Amino acid sequence: MRYQQVFWDFDGTLVDTYPGMVKAFGEALVACGVNDFEIDSEDIYRAMRQHSLGTAYQRFTAEYQVDRDRLSKIYEQLAVPLLNETVAFPGVAELLATVVASGGRNFLLTHRNRRALDRLTTLHLDQYFSGYVTKDDDYPRKPDPTSLLALCQQYSVDPHAAIMIGDRNLDVAAGHRAGMAGALFDPEHLIVDESQPEIRVTRMADLQAWMTEK
Template identity: 25%
Template sequence: MPYKAAIFDLDGTLLNTITDLTWATNYALKHYHMPTYTVEDVKHMVGNGVAKLIRDAVPANTSEELYQKVLATFKEHYADHSLDTTAPYPGVTEAVDQLRAAGVKCAVVSNKPDFAIADLMNHFFPNKFDFALGQRDNLKRKPDAEPVLFALKQIGVSPNDAVYIGDSEVDIATARNSGMPCISVTWGFRDKEVLLAAGATACADTADEMTALILGHEV
């Protein structure tokens, strides 16, 4: 029998958001005359939310006041440009349709700010997910289990009947902390070697492989 629910990470798992994230990061940094980064650099900096991304991006001696200004500039720019180049990875939209047709509930839990989640979900996955959650002030962020368990409660599924899907070591830790198996996708922001080193036990190289693991309950 398939899992009753699949909980997905967003960035690097369902959507390739890295170019828009890099542009927003560099826009904010340039605005305050700070060094910028390549897309490849930012790939290794994302996964723990935008506050941590900008904290890591600004120079080490940046004051708290200036850091907050850079973060605010990033959020303002990203809110207006999150759809510029972002797109679903090949096959993921069809995979979600197949899962839903098989009776699997689907949800998103992301460390991306909650304000950015609605636009992306409505644009790319209208009416395809049972619940979507971004980072909120009243909930801890991944890899803490709290947002995943909150999402599961909203869709009425126990962690024992769900699987978590993500593309990073943060996601592997999130699944472990939530008492859930994890499928690690290899098309996102981390190399397969990084995922295996972080403890990945089931890897999917394509959306079809991911779907087969979820429906086959083989993780």
């Protein structure tokens, strides 16, 4: 394996959560009084994918003049059950298993709470992970590398032997700031490359081929 220690983002990398997130966000806007015909789901998706959920809050609360706290509360209520409908991206299980079979380890770094771990268990992916950091651990958010460095210290990981895989520039930037390589997973070519990842792929199969090539 090119890298034996692999750090993973959750949303949009391991699991395709964005359809549910966009649906919940749109429904939350409607609940806040926005007319349904004014809402562009593609715009919401792009804001989340290219930037973050926080950016979506900032942009659309200003655009539609709605209260952020109310929108956030309604969104969280609507989004939680939709997590149970999410599926892993094709090729994820295979790459996770290949890392473990080669003597490597997988780690999870997510801004979600421990419900992300529950979803990995349901999808039978938890067996491939050696450690994790979630929102409940209260580390600074990516691209701050503190959470990655904490995992490295806890599990005796040499950052130079590690790679961070994510679907946004902030994931790659967090990896680089921790001394790791970075892989950008961008299925729809939506991300403007500002983080200079070591590799950029649209399919997990391509990442696996690169990770295992001799």
